[in-house]
Amino acid sequence: MEFLNIDYPTWWFLLVGAVFSGYAILDGFDLGAGAWHLFFKKEKSRRIALNAVGPVWDGNEVWLVIGGGTLFAGFPEVYATMFSAMYIPFMLFLAFLIFRAVSIEFRSKEPMRWWRQMWDVLYSVSSVMLAVLLGVVLGNVLQGAPIGADKEFQGSWLIFLNPYAIMVGVTTLALFMMHGAIYLIMKTEGRLYAKIRLLLRNAIIFFIISFAITTLYTLIYIPHLSDDFKQQPALFILPLLAFLSIANIPRLVNKARYGYAFFFSALTVGLLLGLVAIELYPTLIISTLDPEYSLTVYNSASSDKSLGIMLTIAAIGIPLVAGYTYFVYRTFAGKVELDESSY
Amino acid sequence: MDVEILSRIQFAFTVAFHYIYPPLSIGLGLLMVIMEGMYLRTGDKVYENMTRFWTKIFALTFGIGVATGIVMEFEFGTNWATYSRYVGDVFGSALAAEGIFAFALESGFLGILLFGWNRVSPKVHFIATIGVFLGSVFSAVWIVVANSWQQTPAGYHIVGEGTGARAEITDFWAMVFNPSSMERLMHVWLGAFLAGAFLVLSVHAYYILKQRHVELSKKAFKIALLVATIFSLGQLLTGHKSADGVAHNQPAKLAALEGHFDSLAVADMYVFGWVNKEEQKVTGLKVPKGLTFLLHQDFETPVKGLNAFPQDERPTALNAIFQFYHLMVAIGMFLIALTLFASFQWWRGKLFEQKWLLWVFVFSVLLPQIANQVGWYAAEMGRQPWVVYGLLRTSDALSKAVTANQVLFSLIMFTVIYVLLFTLFIYLLNKKIKHGPNEEELIDQRPNQKDMVAPFERE
Numbered sequence: 001m002e003f004l005n006i007d008y009p010t011w012w013f014l015l016v017g018a019v020f021s022g023y024a025i026l027d028g029f030d031l032g033a034g035a036w037h038l039f040f041k042k043e044k045s046r047r048i049a050l051n052a053v054g055p056v057w058d059g060n061e062v063w064l065v066i067g068g069g070t071l072f073a074g075f076p077e078v079y080a081t082m083f084s085a086m087y088i089p090f091m092l093f094l095a096f097l098i099f100r101a102v103s104i105e106f107r108s109k110e111p112m113r114w115w116r117q118m119w120d121v122l123y124s125v126s127s128v129m130l131a132v133l134l135g136v137v138l139g140n141v142l143q144g145a146p147i148g149a150d151k152e153f154q155g156s157w158l159i160f161l162n163p164y165a166i167m168v169g170v171t172t173l174a175l176f177m178m179h180g181a182i183y184l185i186m187k188t189e190g191r192l193y194a195k196i197r198l199l200l201r202n203a204i205i206f207f208i209i210s211f212a213i214t215t216l217y218t219l220i221y222i223p224h225l226s227d228d229f230k231q232q233p234a235l236f237i238l239p240l241l242a243f244l245s246i247a248n249i250p251r252l253v254n255k256a257r258y259g260y261a262f263f264f265s266a267l268t269v270g271l272l273l274g275l276v277a278i279e280l281y282p283t284l285i286i287s288t289l290d291p292e293y294s295l296t297v298y299n300s301a302s303s304d305k306s307l308g309i310m311l312t313i314a315a316i317g318i319p320l321v322a323g324y325t326y327f328v329y330r331t332f333a334g335k336v337e338l339d340e341s342s343y
Numbered sequence: 344m345d346v347e348i349l350s351r352i353q354f355a356f357t358v359a360f361h362y363i364y365p366p367l368s369i370g371l372g373l374l375m376v377i378m379e380g381m382y383l384r385t386g387d388k389v390y391e392n393m394t395r396f397w398t399k400i401f402a403l404t405f406g407i408g409v410a411t412g413i414v415m416e417f418e419f420g421t422n423w424a425t426y427s428r429y430v431g432d433v434f435g436s437a438l439a440a441e442g443i444f445a446f447a448l449e450s451g452f453l454g455i456l457l458f459g460w461n462r463v464s465p466k467v468h469f470i471a472t473i474g475v476f477l478g479s480v481f482s483a484v485w486i487v488v489a490n491s492w493q494q495t496p497a498g499y500h501i502v503g504e505g506t507g508a509r510a511e512i513t514d515f516w517a518m519v520f521n522p523s524s525m526e527r528l529m530h531v532w533l534g535a536f537l538a539g540a541f542l543v544l545s546v547h548a549y550y551i552l553k554q555r556h557v558e559l560s561k562k563a564f565k566i567a568l569l570v571a572t573i574f575s576l577g578q579l580l581t582g583h584k585s586a587d588g589v590a591h592n593q594p595a596k597l598a599a600l601e602g603h604f605d606s607l608a609v610a611d612m613y614v615f616g617w618v619n620k621e622e623q624k625v626t627g628l629k630v631p632k633g634l635t636f637l638l639h640q641d642f643e644t645p646v647k648g649l650n651a652f653p654q655d656e657r658p659t660a661l662n663a664i665f666q667f668y669h670l671m672v673a674i675g676m677f678l679i680a681l682t683l684f685a686s687f688q689w690w691r692g693k694l695f696e697q698k699w700l701l702w703v704f705v706f707s708v709l710l711p712q713i714a715n716q717v718g719w720y721a722a723e724m725g726r727q728p729w730v731v732y733g734l735l736r737t738s739d740a741l742s743k744a745v746t747a748n749q750v751l752f753s754l755i756m757f758t759v760i761y762v763l764l765f766t767l768f769i770y771l772l773n774k775k776i777k778h779g780p781n782e783e784e785l786i787d788q789r790p791n792q793k794d795m796v797a798p799f800e801r802e
Contacts, residue, residue, distance in 0.1 A: 054454075054458060055454030055455075055457065055458040055459075056454055058406070058409060058450045058453055058454070059447070059450040059451045059453065059454060061409065061413075061450070062409075062442070062446045062447055062449075062450040062451075064413065065412075065413055065416060065442050065446055066439075066442035066443060066446065066447065068413070068416050068417065068420075069416065069435070069438040069439050069441065069442040070439055070442070072416070072419060072420065072427060072431055072434075072435055072438055073431065073434075073435025073436060073438055073439045074435065075431075076427050076428050076430075076431020076432065076435065076509075077428055077431075079419075079420045079427055079431065080420055080424035080425070080427040080428045080431075080742070081424065081744075082420070083417060083419075083420025083421045083424065083427075083742075084420060084421055084422075084424040084742035084743070084744040084745050085744050087421050087742075087744070087745050087749045087750075087753070088749060088752070088753075090417055090420075090421050091421065091749075091752070091753040091756060093417075094413065094414050094417055095756055095760060097410065097413060098410045098411065098414075098760055098764070099760075101406055101407075101409065101410035102406070102407070102410060102764060102767065104406075105402070105403065105406040105407075106767060106771065109771050109774065150506075151428075152424075152743050152744055153744040154744075157746070157749060302431060302432040302435055302511075303432055303511045303512065305511065305512055305513065306432045306433070306435060306436060306511065306512045309436050309512065309515045310435065310436050310439050313436065313439055313440050313443060313444075314439070314443065317440075317443030317444055317447070318443065320443075320444075320447075320448075321443060321447040321448075321451070324447075324448070324451045324452065324474070325447075325451055327451075328451055328452070328454050328455060331454075331455055331459055331462050331463060332454065332458070332459075332462070339460075339461050342458065
């Protein structure tokens with residue numbers, strides 16, 4: 001079945017992409033802020049940094065739950081193959097997700113130095129590892145995996161640890177650290193603000209270098225990913241936009257227009273994932289054994305009936321979610337002020 | 344050990360641990376809505392302090408609930424890939440609805456509930472509290488619908504054959520209102536309300552005994568007692584409906600719950616007992632023909648027993664299922680007696696006079712928790728050997744790409760993390776309870792609108 005000349009599996013592909021982009025944009029700045037956490041030395045600075053994400057990180061993480069749910073619901077074959085193939089990375093991901101949540105929750109509950117230091121380290125390490133693992137999973141999806149005719153993974157469990165995947169992992173971390181630093185700047189003032197401004201410069205350089213290396217590597221060693229762009233030159237508008245969006249960030253940072261800089265770093269995250277989506281579509285997981293075995297939006301999707309029901313649910317639900325997400329962010333707009341309910 | 348048993352242990356362990364927290368969140372959510380509603384109605388600061396205190400404990404249970412909840416969603420893919428392929432088309436819509444309608448609502452408003460006291464007006468804050476409560480209530484709807492579909496599949500058809508077979512949805516509302524979903528949902532909701540109410544009862548009974556926060560505690564205790572009494576009684580009704588449903592939809596499970604072996608005979612009901620699987624009999628205290636009476640309101644109609652089903656289509660852990668089920672029922676009865684007695688004392692104006700009664704309430708906090716846990720054990724073990732009743736066997740539902748060593752690794756990992764988590768939870772809960780609610784007048788820290796710098800202004 002089709003809606004606006006686009007078939008249901010493609011709609012659902014777009015929806016899954018949108019939800020994961022939403023997750024990367026929202027939890028991206030939480031994870032980035034977490035990665036910077038140990039760079040702040042003073043207790044008050046750490047508290048402010050933590051409370052900058054305090055009221056929103058939980059809501060942001062829910063986008064991952066929804067993302068997982070949409071993938072499971074729309075492409076159960078992909079969900080099953082991917083999660084069981086990358087068993088260990090996903091289990092580690094869960095562990096770090098738990099560690100991050102409890103670090104935020106438990107840190108403020110005791111005044112002892114060792115107690116707070118322990119949760120600070122755990123919080124920061126978890127944030128870094130979550131960002132890297134997200135990138136590692138993405139890197140493996142981009143490269144493809146040995147998928148057999150029965151849609152099952154047929155490789156060794158260690159296959160996920162390869163140089164390309166790690167490179168994508170590091171780039172993801174760099175992107176999130178830049179994104180998170182801009183978020184923190186909007187939320188802080190005084191000396192902490194000045195300090196994060198310096199950190200942000202390094203983050204931008206770190207990101208641009210790692211992004212350039214990853215892009216070159218992708219073009220040279222995984223040429224099939226750019227096939228779509230060679231066939232349809234009009235699509236080049238997207239990488240061009242991504243490039244402009246990235247270039248815009250240091251410009252706006254220099255002008256101290258952080259709200260806009262944050263908008264463009266969010267846009268960069270979205271555009272980069274948009275590039276990934278175009279490179280992959282209609283495939284979701286490329287089989288390295290035989291292209292025939294690849295999991296596409298057509299051979300791994302739920303029935304049109306099911307997708308239709310869920311698209312209705314999404315059409316009702318997403319405006320609601322957007323509405324109260326906006327309301328929550330408006331409530332907590334501005335610089336962090338610590339009060340008796342803060343972490 | 345093989346992948347199957349390890350994966351089953353891991354899922355059972357992670358879901359059982361998770362299920363300590365959501366019922367507390369749902370139940371405390373209800374209590375917080377009532378408390379804050381009382382504050383708005385009366386303007387009495389006591390109710391605000393009460394709400395703020397419970398909000399902090401709610402934050403603790405909610406945080407752990409979210410962190411341990413994502414684990415199961417991932418496990419569907421990592422450990423139960425074949426199951427995911429099989430049910431994705433049907434199960435998916437319930438899961439998607441849960442994410443979009445429930446979790447987003449809950450987590451979105453949580454920020455305002457916890458940190459918004461000084462940022463929004465009391466009315467808006469109350470709306471946020473209701474939003475969080477409704478979110479948690481809705482999340483129970485969708486996950487119980489999904490689980491009930493595994494118990495009593497409906498609104499689907501099977502496409503493909505052999506290993507390629509899978510269920511496809513044909514009727515969304517038939518899937519949502521499958522034969523067992525509504526009665527099981529009621530039972531789960533009430534169980535959650537009781538878990539929350541008994542935590543409140545326990546903590547405030549403790550304060551009254553220790554002569555701390557007495558005025559506040561008496562008010563909170565009465566609110567929670569009212570909730571606990573209503574829902575303890577209500578649970579009798581939903582429990583009966585559930586058992587009726589099981590008898591109708593899953594006769595093999597019902598036979599296991601009561602240890603009823605004869606393939607077709609008038610069935611007894613046990614108060615307690617011990618199941619001997621080899622000799623096919625139960626020793627214990629029984630109400631003769633009780634089960635028959637409960638299901639058919641007479642003493643003649645026979646009930647299908649375990650022997651009416653092929654060996655490989657009935658649950659095996661018979662004694663465990665029997666014990667879990669009977670423990671749940673016994674706790675339910677005790678809670679009814681306890682809350683009715685306390686309500687009677689309240690009516691006589693002597694609620695807080697007997698110390699022993701307050702001490703019973705202090706320790707009763709564990710009972711709804713245990714009942715919720717063992718009730719689920721009986722429900723899930725009673726469904727075996729099926730993961731989707733009559734359609735897909737648990738042993739066929741595993742991931743083919745996962746090895747036993749990988750699962751062993753993750754099982755050890757979760758065990759270590761959860762032991763640590765539970766220790767911390769108890770420690771912090773205890774600390775918060777020791778600290779108690781704030782009873783001083785709170786200073787209004789709500790900032791002026793102009794203090795809030797919009798992010799798009801020039802620095």
